[in-house]
Amino acid sequence: MRLLPRSIRARVTMVFAVGAAVVLSLCLALLYVTLDDQLTSALDSDMATRSGDLSAALGAGDAGVVARDPLAQLYAADGSLVAGSPSLGQRRLLTEEGVRGVQGGRPTTVSVSLDGGAVPSVVRLLPRRLDSGQVLAVGVSAEPLEAARERLLLVLLLAAPLLIGLLATAGWLVVRAALRPVDVLTREAAAISSVEADRRLPTVPGDDEVARLARTLDDMLGRLRVAFARERAFVDDASHELRSPIAVLRGEIELALSALDEPAEVERSLIAALGESERLSLLAEDLLLLARERAGSLIVRREPIDLLDLARVESRRLEPVLGLRIEVRGEPVTVQGDADRMRQVLANLLQNSAAAGSRTVRVDVVRSAQTATLHVADDGPGFPPGVVEAAFERFVRGDTARTPGTSGAGLGLAIVRAIVAAHGGTVQARNGDPLGGAVVTAHLPLS
CATH class of the missing domain: 3.30.450.20 (PAS domain)
Structure with a gap:
């Protein structure tokens, strides 16, 4: 009841x-x-x-x-x-x-x-x-x-319900007037749909609680509008990136089926299909990592890592593969983190530099009072002016000379930021010294 x-x-x-x-x-x-x-x-x-x-x-x-x-x-x-x-x-x-x-x-x-x-x-x-x-x-x-007492008591008993009724009516009218903007906001918010993404809530004049609530809700809708646009763009970009390798993979398989009597052609088609499947696998892993990072469930192991030693080992492994000249400088700095994930950070940054046309990459490991700083600089063309601020967003691309990402999908730097953030650090991008190209700086807390 x-x-x-x-x-x-x-x-x-x-x-x-x-x-x-x-x-x-x-x-x-x-x-x-x-x-x-x-x-x-x-x-x-x-x-x-x-x-x-x-x-x-x-x-x-x-x-x-x-x-x-x-x-x-x-x-x-x-x-x-x-x-x-x-x-x-x-x-x-x-x-x-x-x-x-x-x-x-x-x-x-x-x-x-x-x-x-x-x-x-x-x-x-x-x-x-x-x-x-x-x-x-x-x-x-x-x-x-x-007699006067009885008359006074009678008057008070008759007047009390009337006065209470009048006060209740006045209270109802005052509350209705005060909550009328809330009703308007409720109806307007219920009418807003994803199709009307640019629709805003009506403005409530004044600076009282209801007016501040209206402004707060409108600001929240603005942030949700931006987040919705980003998610929609993410889905569109992911669909586009998945469509191309799937189409190539299907074409190669169809070509192999049509040339069964030519073993060389079948082998070439299967090798190409295997390459596209690896590309799909890497893209799926990248998307899964970013999804876990958005959900706050990206798990990293915590073990001592010497950043300088890790940078030297990874540079020697990737230098002949990427065709780069990699210089590693600094002093030994130990942080608590996931060695595999930090290798992925370095690999993404080095592959990103190679994809941009760089010839030389310089890796500096610097220790400060509370943080370990990893600088990765190259001599390439650097980030385009419109990309520097959003370089770590998903599927962000510059021009054809520089594609931030290991797979060309625009996820490389987004993964770098996700992994660094999971370690409790921050990352920035800029252009300039020491080699005149792109510079990515990651700050990690010391052990």
Whole structure:
């Protein structure tokens, strides 16, 4: 069973109405108590004035002043009635025990039958002991006070629901006005689809929470739009890169099948098909590595690696294969990492330089206070101006003179960045010294 409504507007209004009801009830109760105290104090003040006047008259020897008062009685010290108002007759305001117990003048409330009535009336009574030892009791009917209390209570009971209803309605209107931009944003966000990638959320004026939320959501949509465009371009490029070797592979296989009676032609077609299959395998491995890096699941082993020794070994292995002259300089620096992955970094950078037409590559290993730096510089044409900033993005290519990637797919430098990042390092690209071509710098934390 759901106790709270689903709509936040209704929930806020309900909470506001309940809170307003509690606060309003407390305020009305305080008002009732305050007004009742004021009315009672007015009666007591009137009785105190009359009691003082009667006491002064009795002290002056005017014995008949009590009989002229609308509601008063004078008692002897033993409790016997001495004089009283005609409206009381022989009915007493105080009993004999009450007369003997009077010490100070404190107002009390009693029930007395006035003017011979059978129904007792509520009387507010102020007893007072005189200097002569007698007791003077002055009273006033509390019926008007009781009637005023009942009318006040009735008015408050009728006004409270009306006021609570008005406050709840006002709260509903205020909340609806405050959340109207949220409804607009919700409908607009629901209407935006991948087809409408350039569509933006409406602008909410002001600088309140809703306006900041609208701007934040719009900025988030902008970032998602960029990410979606990159992913779509990645899928398009990957499809294009996969289509070419698959088409070649299929053509070579068809050619081999059509030339079964020519062993030399079949062998040539199968060798070409094997080369394309290796290219497909390398491309699939590169895509899988990048996918793992994006998902944060690229696993690298952690073992001590001497970067200088690794660079020398890898350079000697690739120098004759790539036709490069590779110079390795620096000092021994040990880092914690995956030796196979770091070899892949060097291989990608060296093959990238060879593909760009470089003749000489210089590898420098430098140690600093907290990092080990690997510089790979070549004497090639360098990165085109429009490629330097995005050289490590997937499927980024320059011109025909420089194709960043081992397979020509534009994944080589993207893999370099992924592997270096998995080791907790950073990588940058630039053009210039020391050989005037491209320079790739990788920073790795020391062991």
